[in-house]
Amino acid sequence: MRLIKCMLTANDCYKAGRTITPKGVMVHSTGANNPLVARYVQPVEGQSNEAQLKAEIGGNRNANDWNNPGLDVCTHAFIGKLADGSVGTVQTLPWNHRGWHAGTGTSGGSANNTHIAFEICEDDLTDEGYFRKVYQEAVELTAMLCKTYNLNPLADGVVICHSEGYQRGVASNHADVMHWFPKFGKSMDTFRADVSKAMTPAQVKPQPPVSGKTYTVVKGDTLSEIAQKYGTTVDTLVQLNGIKDPNLIVVGQVLKLPGSTTGFTPYTVKVTVTELRIRSGPGTDTQAQGFIEPGVYTIVEEADGPGAKRWGKLKSGAGWISLDYAEKV
Numbered sequence: 001m002r003l004i005k006c007m008l009t010a011n012d013c014y015k016a017g018r019t020i021t022p023k024g025v026m027v028h029s030t031g032a033n034n035p036l037v038a039r040y041v042q043p044v045e046g047q048s049n050e051a052q053l054k055a056e057i058g059g060n061r062n063a064n065d066w067n068n069p070g071l072d073v074c075t076h077a078f079i080g081k082l083a084d085g086s087v088g089t090v091q092t093l094p095w096n097h098r099g100w101h102a103g104t105g106t107s108g109g110s111a112n113n114t115h116i117a118f119e120i121c122e123d124d125l126t127d128e129g130y131f132r133k134v135y136q137e138a139v140e141l142t143a144m145l146c147k148t149y150n151l152n153p154l155a156d157g158v159v160i161c162h163s164e165g166y167q168r169g170v171a172s173n174h175a176d177v178m179h180w181f182p183k184f185g186k187s188m189d190t191f192r193a194d195v196s197k198a199m200t201p202a203q204v205k206p207q208p209p210v211s212g213k214t215y216t217v218v219k220g221d222t223l224s225e226i227a228q229k230y231g232t233t234v235d236t237l238v239q240l241n242g243i244k245d246p247n248l249i250v251v252g253q254v255l256k257l258p259g260s261t262t263g264f265t266p267y268t269v270k271v272t273v274t275e276l277r278i279r280s281g282p283g284t285d286t287q288a289q290g291f292i293e294p295g296v297y298t299i300v301e302e303a304d305g306p307g308a309k310r311w312g313k314l315k316s317g318a319g320w321i322s323l324d325y326a327e328k329v
């Protein structure tokens, strides 16, 4: 997820300054064919980071963005195309600010009082590539918000779209996003499931052997000698073979050796950032699969991919991480 902050400080909703205790997330889409976030979000003229935000988000020659007084709408974020054409998220209200996005439902209640909301910028609803990117971005944003506010995305009424809000009597009668998601095989049920999956830390599974190469322990061997002989480390052998006591190997024991199928020698990295995303492949364009906890991990393969200088495959089989946030140890 790429998250930029550009608060709509000139919008009356921002100025109203009311806060909520978030109980859920409401997903909207704009209902107009314009995938550019710049259509809706611009910095205020003269604000200190105006030039930088305009460079990232893009400009709006029509000056019809929502950072103006006199509008009766505002959400917490927009997902859509940024200046460089990539898909990202721009936060426009503090997350616990009361937004104006749901109107009033048939029950007389409003999700404005309970739900954080974001708008996905619609295109002409025929581009599957664009849809997949904004869907994934929305999954990641919602997962982050659910983590932040301790919300269960699978619980009743927590993660809903505008049209579901209407059915529940807490939002006005709009079709979003169910006029769009099903065109590409998605629904709010798949969305909630994907959010839940994205929140689950990847499980460390037993590691299949990296290569077919093995070594059979003979009398007098020590793990450190074997490691030295094969250009690896005791730690790597310990992890690769699930050895509990590095001082205890027995004659005839078959040890897996790292890396010979790819010629790549696995190495250990330290991850210190929280919530580093795990992905199904090398690149931000692949499926998010939860977060990696800070700690020490073994990398068994490297590759280039979008969103990071270099990607590394986790030995646990959980997926790939950006090596920009991992320090070789």
Ligand SMILES: [Zn+2]
Pocket (backbone or CB within 6 Å): 027, 028, 029, 101, 162, 174, 176
């Ligand atoms: Zn809506």
